[in-house]
Structures are given as C-alpha cells and as structure tokens.
Amino acid sequence: MPNVLIGPTSLRGRPGPFREILEAAGFRPIDPPGDQTLTVADLRATLPEVDAMLAAGERITAELLDLAPRLRVIARTGVGYDAVDVAAATARRIAVVITPGTNHESVAEQTFALMLALTRGVVSNDTIIRAGGWSRALVQPLRGKTLGLVGLGRIGRAVATRALAFGMRVVGHDTLADADFDARHSIVRLDLDALLAESDVVSLHLPLTVQTRGLFDRATLARMRPGSYLINTARGGLVVEADLAEALASGHLAGAGLDVLNDEPPEPDNP
Secondary structure: OOEEEOOOOOOHHHHHHHHHHHHOOEEEOOOOOEEEEEEEHHOOOOOOOOOOEEOOOOOOOHHHHHHOOOOOOOEEEEOOOOOHHHHHHHHHEEEEEEOOOOOOHHHHHHHHHHHHHHHHHHHHHHHHHHHHOOOOOOOOOOOOOOEEEEOOOOOHHHHHHHHHOOOOOEEEEEOOOOOOHHHHHOOOOHHHHHHHHOOOEEEEEEOOOOHHHHHHOHHHHHHOOOOOEEEEOOHHEEOOOHHHHHHHOOOOOEEEEEEEOOOOOOOOOOO
C-alpha cells in the first residue's frame, strides 16, 4: 500500500474527507508527530517509506528529496511552487502539483480581516485597554477609500468583490488583463506607481518569482501614499521587512498587515 506523508499542520492527525479519499483509493496516510513545520531531521526516519507527499508551506529541498527514494509526487495544498525545489524534483522524476481554486476565498477573507483590524484599530485598541487605558481615537471607514490590488488573479479578484461590497474604489495592477471582469466591476487598471500614489490600502497578491522578490523595498514603499496601509497575504519574500519596519517607524505608512513572512516562524530579531 503506497504511503502518503501528511505535511500540513492543519491536516496532520486530523480527520477529514481528504483522509477518507486517500484511504478509499488505497493509500495509507502517515502523520508525523507534533504540530510544527517539518524539518529534514524530523523526517529522516519516515521519508524512505514515503511514496507521495501533501505539503503546504514546507520547504522541499534537494536534501529532503535525497532521503525519499520512493517519492513520486508532491501535492501542494495551495498555489505557487516557490517552496519546492522543482528542478531537484524534476531531476528525480518527482511530479510537483498545486491545487488552484482551493483557498482563494479563504485568503480573500484573511485579507479583509487584516484590513479591518488595521483601519478600525482592533489590535491597537485591544492593547491599550488591556494595559488599563482607554482610546477614543477616530477611525476612518473603508467606504469611499481606494484599494490598490497588486495582482488580480483568483485571490485578487475575490478581494476586489469584497471591497466593492464595502463601497471601496478598486484599482489594480497586473501583467495579465481580464477586461470582462474589470468592466463588470468597474476596476481601473493602473501602472504600479499610479496605484501606489492613489491607494489608501495596497494589498499584494503576486507569486514569488525572481522579478517580484523584494519588489516592495524602501524605494517602492516610499512611493506609497503617506498614511496608507500595506497588506500582504501572498508571499513574505515580496516585501523587504527591514525597509517596511523603517516606513512604519517613520510614520510614512499607517500600518501593515502581514499573513506571511520571509522566515516562518520569525527569528526573535525580526524587525
């Protein structure tokens, strides 16, 4: 019976339809112990018996693949290949597949959760009250504000429809165009500089590539509208975190909502 390693912490050791489907198809799920992101050391004893792997954000390196001579497929529970050494997998005749369309609604909801938490002062006011203080600071509604979407794929479009329901104006920047979607939802396409200058909130929905790594560095952040917010639910590598910390400390940006980081979990000295 082929063995399937269950990598994602959200699935490991938990019941669900995915497990029933695997077992009905003749596969045996293997759940590593613990609830932390897996390392090569954690998997050294398990990998030689693994035929397939479910993965999320785990780093799949050549070193890891060398320990899995039977491995034939890596299936990511999401989109993007940046966490997998695809060249190393290909050289070993291991297929790497993704699951587009499975999590774009969830990511869009997380984007809005971060946006609302920032603009409504949810976290900052909670901190003040827990410290014995009381805040009557005014907050600005999202209605009438401009949301700039850098990336208008499945996730970006799902965020756009939510923003429109909140009464926001939506502008977007993407190398690929969907004229029908833009027309139906009154979305204005802009170049990146114009989007940064006009947007009250900028939300990132790009893959991590050679071209996009570090795209939001000191120079790009400086072109954002003063007092605006940055949301990143895409890939941590899109943002230079030290530069973002500077933009926040200086007051140029009012806040940032990050669902992803360059290193996860972050190091203690992460800015």
